[in-house]
Amino acid sequence: MQDISLHLLDIIENSVRAHAANVWITVVVDILKNRLTITVKDDGVGMDEQTLRHAQDPFYTTKLERVKKVGLGIPLFKQNAEMCGGNFVMNSAKGRGTELTAVFQFDHVDRMPIGSLADTLVGSMIGHPETDFHIHLSRRFISGDEAEFEFSTAVIKEELGGIPITYPDVIAYCNEAINEGIKNTKMEEL
Amino acid sequence: MKTLEELRKIREKAQQDMKLRESNTRVKVVVGMGTSGIAMGARDVMKAILDEVSKRGLADVVVTQTGEKGLSSMEPVVDVIEEGKPVVTYGNMTPDKARRIVAEHIVNGRIVNDYVVAAQR
Numbered sequence: 410m411q412d413i414s415l416h417l418l419d420i421i422e423n424s425v426r427a428h429a430a431n432v433w434i435t436v437v438v439d440i441l442k443n444r445l446t447i448t449v450k451d452d453g454v455g456m457d458e459q460t461l462r463h464a465q466d467p468f469y470t471t472k473l474e475r476v477k478k479v480g481l482g483i484p485l486f487k488q489n490a491e492m493c494g495g496n497f498v499m500n501s502a503k504g505r506g507t508e509l510t511a512v513f514q515f516d517h518v519d520r521m522p523i524g525s526l527a528d529t530l531v532g533s534m535i536g537h538p539e540t541d542f543h544i545h546l547s548r549r550f551i552s553g554d555e556a557e558f559e560f561s562t563a564v565i566k567e568e569l570g571g572i573p574i575t576y577p578d579v580i581a582y583c584n585e586a587i588n589e590g591i592k593n594t595k596m597e598e599l
Numbered sequence: 600m601k602t603l604e605e606l607r608k609i610r611e612k613a614q615q616d617m618k619l620r621e622s623n624t625r626v627k628v629v630v631g632m633g634t635s636g637i638a639m640g641a642r643d644v645m646k647a648i649l650d651e652v653s654k655r656g657l658a659d660v661v662v663t664q665t666g667e668k669g670l671s672s673m674e675p676v677v678d679v680i681e682e683g684k685p686v687v688t689y690g691n692m693t694p695d696k697a698r699r700i701v702a703e704h705i706v707n708g709r710i711v712n713d714y715v716v717a718a719q720r
Contacts, residue, residue, distance in 0.1 A: 415637050422632050426666055480667075482634040525642075532645045536630065536664030568606045572613040573623075575661045579609055580653040586601035 410485060412524025413447065413513070419482040420449045420509060421533045424540075427453025427507065431541045431563075432533075436526065438599060439549040443515045444495075445523070445599070450508040456501040465499060486511060493517035523599045527587045534562050534583060538574045541566070544587075548594040558590030616658055625659035626705050631676040633667030640693070641675035647694035648677070651701040660705060673716050679704055690716035 410416050417434070424432045429451035437446045456464065467484035487497040494514030501507040513520050526546075534542045546558040565583065566574060574583070591597055617623065630636075630645045645664065652660050670676050673690030677697060680686050687710055689700060696714055703709045 410638055415642065418632065418642055419634050419637050422637075422664065422666060425664075480634050528642050528646050532632075532642055532649065532664065535649055536632070536645060536662060538661075538663075564603075565606065568603050569610050570614075572610050572617070573661075576609070576613050577653045577656045577658055578612065579606070580649055582601060582606060582609060584649075584653070589601055 410489075410521075412522045413445075413489075414524035414526045414529040416482070416486040416489065416511075417447060417449070417526070418529040418533065420486065421529070423482065424449060424451035424453055424507065425533075425537050427451060427455070429453035429506065429540055431543065433543045433545075434530070435545040435547070436523070436596065437547045437549075438515065438594075438596065440515065440551050441549060441553070445513040445515045445520070447511045447513075448509070450506065452506040455503050455505045455507055457503050461499065461501045465497075483509075489513075489521060493520040523596060526596060527584065527591055530560075530587050531580075531584045535575055535580050544590075546590055546594045546596060548596060550595075556594040558594050560586060560590060613658070620659065623659065624661050625681065626661075627678075627680040628660060628662045628705070629665050629678040629680065630662065631666070631668050631670070631674060631678075632664035633674075635667065635671045636674045636676065639674040643694045644675045644677065644692045644697045647697045648701060651698055655701070655706065657701075657705065670716065676716070685718045687715055688717040688719075689714040
C-alpha cells in the first residue's frame with residue numbers, strides 16, 4: 410500500500426465483509442500533539458480473542474490451510490503505524506463489532522502520506538449502498554484553531570427517500586461534499 | 600457548501616426519471632477490492648467507473664465493491680453482470696481500460712474481448 414487512505418479502504422472492506430450495518434470513520438490530525446489518528450469502528454459480527462490475535466499476525470495464514478481466513482492487510486497497517494513512532498490497537502468481541510485505531514507520528518520521516526481520502530470514502534459509500542458510513546474529519550492547527558467535517562450516509566439516504574445512493578447525481582453530490590470537507594479541514598496534501 | 604436542499608432537488612429529478620423505467624438496475628459492475636486488488640490499483644479503477652457512471656448519467660448501473668476472488672495475478676478485476684447474460688470478468692484493469700468498458704460494454708453492449716479474463720453463466 411502506498412498511502413494511508415489505501416490502508417483505510419482495506420480496513421473498511423473488512424468491516425463490510427463482517428456484515429457491518431454502520432461504519433464509523435475518524436481521521437484526526439493534531440499538529441500540537443504531532444499525531445495523525447485513524448479510527449474505524451463497526452457494528453459487524455466481531456471476532457473472538459483467537460481470531461483477533463491471528464488477524465494481526467502476518468504469519469498466521471499457512472499454505473496448509475486452503476481456506477484463507479485472514480490476510481496481510483491488518484499486519485501491514487499495524488507495521489506501518491509502529492514503524493513511525495505510532496501504535497496500533499484493535500478491539501473486538503463476537504457479536505459486538507470491531508474497533509481499530511492506528512496512530513502515526515505526524516512528522517516522522519517514514520510516515521506514509523494520507524493519500525486520497527476522498528477516493529476511499531466515496532468509493533466505499535457508493536460501492537456499499539447497504540452500509541451506512543459516518544465520517545468525521547478533524548484538524549487541529551498550530552494556532553490551536555480547529556476545523557471539523559461530519560458526513561453521514563444515513564442522513565443522505567433519509568433525505569433521498571427511496572432514491573438509491575448509487576444514482577448518478579447522488580454520486581456526484583457525495584464526491585463534491587467529501588472533497589469540500591477534506592479541503593475545509595486541509596487534509597488534501599498530508 | 601453542499602446543502603441538503605440540493606439533495607431534495609436530485610430526489611425530485613430522480614423520482615421522475617425512475618417512473619419512466621421498468622427496471623431500476625440493468626447492469627451491475629463489481630470491482631474486486633481485496634487487499635491485493637487495492638495494492639494493484641483497484642481504487643483508481645473504481646473511481647474511473649463511478650466518474651463515467653455519474654458523468655454519463657447511467658441511472659440503471661450499480662457499481663459495487665467486493666473482496667478477493669482468487670484472481671490475484673490479474674488484479675484489478677472487474678465483473679460486469681447483466682440479467683440473463685454470462686458474467687464477464689475483466690482483468691488487469693486500469694482507469695483508462697475501465698472507462699473503455701463503460702463506453703463499449705455497458706453503454707453500447709459490446710464486450711471488450713481484449714480485456715476479458717473469464718466469462719461464465
